[in-house]
Amino acid sequence: xxxxxxxxxxxxxIVTSGRLLVALVGAKQLKxxxxxxxxxxxxxxxxxxxxxxxxxxxxxxxxVLSNRAGKETLKVEAEIRAVRRRPKPPPGPSETRAxxxxxxxxxxxxxxx
Numbered sequence: 001x002x003x004x005x006x007x008x009x010x011x012x013x014i015v016t017s018g019r020l021l022v023a024l025v026g027a028k029q030l031k032x033x034x035x036x037x038x039x040x041x042x043x044x045x046x047x048x049x050x051x052x053x054x055x056x057x058x059x060x061x062x063x064v065l066s067n068r069a070g071k072e073t074l075k076v077e078a079e080i081r082a083v084r085r086r087p088k089p090p091p092g093p094s095e096t097r098a099x100x101x102x103x104x105x106x107x108x109x110x111x112x113x
Contacts, residue, residue, distance in 0.1 A: 001060065001061045001062075001063075001080065001082055002060045003058070003060065004055045004058065004059065004060070004061055004082055005055070005058050005084060006055060006056060006057050006058045007054060007055065007084070007085045008054070008055040008082050008083065008084050008085065009052060009053070009054055009055075009082070009083050009084075009085055010024065010040075010052070010053050010054075010055060010061070010080065010081070010082045011050070011051075011052045011080070011081045011082075012024065012041075012049075012050065012051055012052075012063065012078065012079070012080050012081075013048075013049070013050045013078070013079040014045050014048070014049045014050075014065075014076065014077070014078045014079075015047070015048050015076070015077045016045055016046075016047065016048075016074055016075065016076045016077075017074050017075040017076075018046075018067070018070060018072065018074040019044060019045070019046050019067075019069075019070065020044065020045050020065050020066060020067055020070075020074065020076065021042075021043075021044050021064075021065075021066040021067075021068070021069075022041070022042070022043050022044065022045055022049065022063070022064070022065060022066075023039040023041065023042045023043075023063075023064040023066075024039055024040045024041040024042075024053060024061060024062075024063055024064075025039045025040065025061065025062050025064055026040065026057070026059040026060070026061055026062075027059055027060035027061065027062065028057075028059050030062065039064075040053050040055065040056065040061070041053050054085075055082075063078060063080060065078070
């Protein structure tokens with residue numbers, strides 16, 4: 001998946017005829033591996049697996065499917081969907097006032113019924 005923005009939500013569904021190891025990895029991590037870096041997702045699937053992650057940083061991402069331990073050919077279907085999260089709307093005027101003057105709003109509410 002190319003050029004995913006930070007905060008995008010990626011949903012993956014995998015159906016397989018055997019056991020697979022699965023990882024979702026950023027291209028930067030593949031190009032420059034570090035001992036401290038980890039995939040966005042890592043797991044194993046026997047028949048079916050679905051997962052959803054939030055992309056931590058803008059990058060290209062790769063879904064890695066490994067049958068390294070297996071001796072037989074597997075049938076695999078993978079579905080990947082990526083959507084950008086909608087940005088939170090800016091706070092309204094009353095929410096901004098409440099954040100700037102929390103005590104004033106709390107006192108005003110005590111007397112109201």
